[in-house]
Amino acid sequence: MERKSGETTVTRGGPDSDGAPRPSRIRARSAGPDELITLKHGAGGVPMRLLIEETLAAGYPERPVEGRGVEAMDDGAALRLPDGSWLVVTTDSHVVHPIRFPGGDIGRLAVAGTVNDLAMMGATEPLGLTCAVVVEEGFRRIELEAIQASMLEACREAGTTVITGDTKVMGRGEVDGLVINTAGVALASRIVTDDGLRPGDRILVTGTVGDHGIALMARRHELEFEEELLSDVAPINALVRGALAAGGDRIVAMKDPTRGGVASALHEMAEKSGVSIVIEEPTVPVRHAVRAAAEMLGLDPFHIANEGKALLGVRPDRAEAVLAALRAHPLGSEAAIIGTCAADHPGRLVLDTGLGRRLLTEPVGEPLPRIC
């Protein structure tokens, strides 16, 4: 399945966290200038990554300071400060339909998304968030107040606050309801990237997978199950802080499996690290209702977005200790060790279903509704 045409490699930018410059993996089937942007370019899979690598993140001048920037395509950027510590920055725009969904709303999502992106870089104590909102004329104030209240609640859970913001109101039809952008800043003494895996490393997930995306899709398609489907949206910086305390620098990679799900996140980690990951499917926690809904909708829980989970790559000797630390936190009670890195088939995910083995690929342009 190698791709040949239009191959490019980006090496611009500073060295990454362990000091060695590493070309980011790009295998491109470049599209022509007539290509239109479609929903697949926002679905978190290969088309989206190519669009970013080839267009949105291309050509910027070098950073004035050492760090990890846009070329790394990580969860956020990290800039080295004169005292040797790291300033971690991330930004995320949020649009979701419906604006309120089982288990959360766009406000909670906007805070959790940014807090979690910082945490995935190893920065679990955010200094503050920015909040920019674009509101459509006719949006109800009472609804905006409810969303603000839920941002406030999520900030409390995360131990952070909003420090600056921006507000725009657009004419009717010029924006769809409400768009929220948040950015976050935090300091970290050590950063964790998403590409530090070696053969033998264990892969941990902090809880059940597929909850967020399936909850939204079930709501949209009006599917009901005995067990209520709830989004997992939550800030998990405290959970990650506990894991980092237990694992230290033996935690070598982290990523939150949002759009594109666990498959997309692990793929990116495997590809960037040059390893394969063998996943033992029976060990992956999936709620029964999520599995049932996914089968009904013809979807794979591994391809479904999560908004309160993390994937951790841990050196084998500390995997159990990190697992115990995760399970000690209420948001990590269903954490599990789900896989192991290997040297053969680099960049691939191999799924052992308990019955046989197959590849686990990234989602590509599924007709998925927009969910985050």
Place this chain on the structure above:
Amino acid sequence: MSALDGRPGAAVGVAGEAAELRFRDPARARELAGAIARVTEQVDHAPVSIMHVCGSHEQSIAKFGLRTLLPKGLDVIMGPGCPVCVTDVPEVDEAVALAQDGIRIASYGDMLKVPGSAGSLSDAQAKGARVDVVYSAAQAVELARDTDEDVVFFASGFETTAVATAAVVLADPPPNFSVLSAHKYIPPVMEIVAEMPGARVEGFLAAGHAATITGSAIFERFVERHGLPVVVAGFEPLDILAGLLRLTELVRDGEARVVNAFPRCVTPEGNRNAQEQMWRVFRTTGGRWRGIAHVPNGNLRLRDEFAHVDARRRFDIDVRRLWDHAPSQLTQVCLCGDIMAGIASPMDCPLFGKECVPDTPVGACMVSTEGTCRIWHMYGGHPDL
């Protein structure tokens, strides 16, 4: 909430776990695979080639990694079992032309990317056409009820979904609702594939869900004419393995008959009520299946008395304007037809995974999640893992 450390098939929550274990039990699966291997060895030639004609079977086989369990001497080939894949260019063109004319189209998600002469419905949508993904015929009717504008349901699928389309047609849909039928009927194409030069199929695994409608007895005539065994099987891993075991036994014993290995859902006579509804609404007509051939009686079209719900008769669909677009050179290389006929595998195709990927499919087999190429691209086909 139950704890789930390492338990096989760990599913959080209780309901349904027993069923899951029953049909996905790894130990039972290995026993069945062992039995299949022993029977296959008893056949006097290798490999034994059997064909299934259902994307859901291929999905299950690939998704659960069953090919890594099966003996090397058994070839399980996917035939023309994907209704989306065999939807021909002119049918897609009709939907695209309607969409370009501003008619709202509702269809199953898979249909959006099937390439026509001038792109797919998805391409039309990116250029402003209104296309809605629906999960059922009933949902398309609901769309029509919520609006005054015309809604055309671009309907695809075999007997299973044809029955659902028939049901909404019979349930007095709103006047702005109509159906553009690309429904296909599977029994005739089995005859075509069995008679194809180069075909080496020794038995068929028939699709359990379609047989819940048609009944297993519908295959009797086929068995009689072609002297090949047919086993009706379900879709859970153990259903498939049990079906394969029975089929390899029939091949070994040279016994041509129909066996129902999915009796918990399928009866010999099928769902009479559903059949009656389907044939009240639809008639068969010959037509091309993409990549396969002209299939006599292979297409389902609305009967005359339902002309008022038939988009082909309600609208003057002009597809000629789409013909200026020359089809891509690559389509000449595409092996979809041979793959669906079971005489080639995706690995034989020079485009597979290179020029032809799910994002930019050349052939229809790469479009649908039920298409062989798409499934192999997703799960790795015969992986050496």
